[in-house]
Amino acid sequence: MTTSPVRWGILGAANFAKTTMGPAIHAATSAELAAVASSSAEKVAGFAAFAPGVRHHESYEGMLNDPDIDAIYVPLPNHLHVEWGIKALEAGKSVLIEKPVGMDVAEIDRLIAARDAAGLLAAEAYMIVHHPQWQRAKALLADGTIGKLVHVNGAFSFFNNDTGNIRNQAASGGGGLRDIGVYVLGGVRFVTGQEPVQLDYARVQWEHGVDTFADMGFAFEGFTYQAYTSIRSAPRQEMHFHGEKGLMTLTCPFNAGKFDQAELHLSMPDQTVRIERFPVVNQYVQQVEAFGRAIRTGETYAWPLEQAQGTQMMMDQVLAQG
Structure with missing residues (x-):
């Protein structure tokens, strides 16, 4: 058909x-x-x-x-x-x-x-969520490859202090969390299928009503989570899922093919490292x-609207406390 x-x-x-x-x-x-x-x-x-x-x-x-x-x-x-x-x-x-x-x-x-x-x-x-790197991470966690999840941490940063750029304009809804925080927050929710139990801490730096740096920690059922975002730092992006049996790292989780090649690294207790690469996928x-x-x-x-709303709930808490 x-x-x-x-x-x-x-x-x-x-x-x-x-x-x-x-x-x-x-x-x-x-x-x-x-x-x-x-x-x-x-x-x-x-x-x-x-x-x-x-x-x-x-x-x-x-x-x-x-x-x-x-x-x-x-x-x-x-x-x-x-x-x-x-x-x-x-x-x-x-x-x-x-x-x-x-x-x-x-x-x-x-x-x-x-x-x-x-x-x-x-x-x-x-x-x-449409990229096979993230779909693979979700599947590997679900099948127990890295064992029981203990901790997740993430980072996403780039440098932009141009006051004429919309990311630095509070009236237009600018700020680092809205621009890139959606990725470190939504990513952990997508892979684990869980929602946070509570916000443990939030430290936010502000310039002219716009968050330029946010360090945040959440408690999930059975594991902890920490991440930061910055629009005043050198470019970096990583996500790490640390289990009892292994560590799963996404080396280019957000701008695949632009920031770097998308790769998934599995580090196991016997000190072996398995690397899976996704060189040609256009996630858009x-x-x-x-x-x-x-x-x-x-x-x-x-990624229905209810999923987006779960990430927004986390952002709202960080912005309110920070």
């Missing part, structure tokens, strides 16, 4: 949409990058360079009213995600919203209600294809 391609529209001509998600939509099977909504024809021309024939909508409303669009990708500033996600659903479009999907748990409640009322798919663009393409299958065939989507 063949299914028609999902016709995508992008709400706004953000640079990330042009360099990463737009090309991923164009490259994905059973997907078509059909239109981009922007007040700038010049910016839309950047999408046409790799997706000839992409249509230009001069307004977001024009995009939402287009009957030839099936799904909307929302890469707008963080504080606009839920507003335009709900509008897309009310217009009859499934919607993939860039992370973080909301500014707090209550906002995601509103989005879930809109999703349920529309009977359509709405999800956070949380691409790592995988995400688009999974979203399309969920729309067309009803396949279960790996």
Whole structure:
């Protein structure tokens, strides 16, 4: 049985949409990058360079009213995600919203209600769960390869002190946790399938209302967790799952193929180390294809809004205590 391609529209001509998600939509099977909504024809021309024939909508409303669009990708500033996600659903479009999907748990409640009322798919663009590196980590933990989990720790950092950058603007929902904290927090929840029991501590550094560094610890049932994020440090990203029988390390867990090659290292008590490599997977393409299958065939989507809300709950606690 063949299914028609999902016709995508992008709400706004953000640079990330042009360099990463737009090309991923164009490259994905059973997907078509059909239109981009922007007040700038010049910016839309950047999408046409790799997706000839992409249509230009001069307004977001024009995009939402287009009957030839099936799904909307929302890469707008963080504080606009839920507003335009709900509008897309009310217009009859499934919607993939860039992370973080909301500014707090209550906002995601509103989005879930809109999703349920529309009977359509709405999800956070949380691409790592579609990457085989993370799926493999989840499977290895579940089958007892590293034994009972004792501790998880993670780190994600890069340097950006540009006050003109949206990540450093509080009014637009900037900050390190919202930008990259979703990964260290959501990653532990995805692999373990558990939710935290309590927040043990949070130490947050702030500049002009934006968190630039966050060190956090949570207690889970049976294991402890620690991670930090920073947008004022040299680039680093790692996740470690430490069990009674072995240590599982993801050396490039978040920007696979960009920061470095995605690898999974298994260190065992006999001092052997097994390395699994994932050199050619584009997790953004995988995400688009999974979203399309969920729309067309009803396949279960790996990261529903309830999952995004669990991560948001952790972020809300850290930001409130820090």
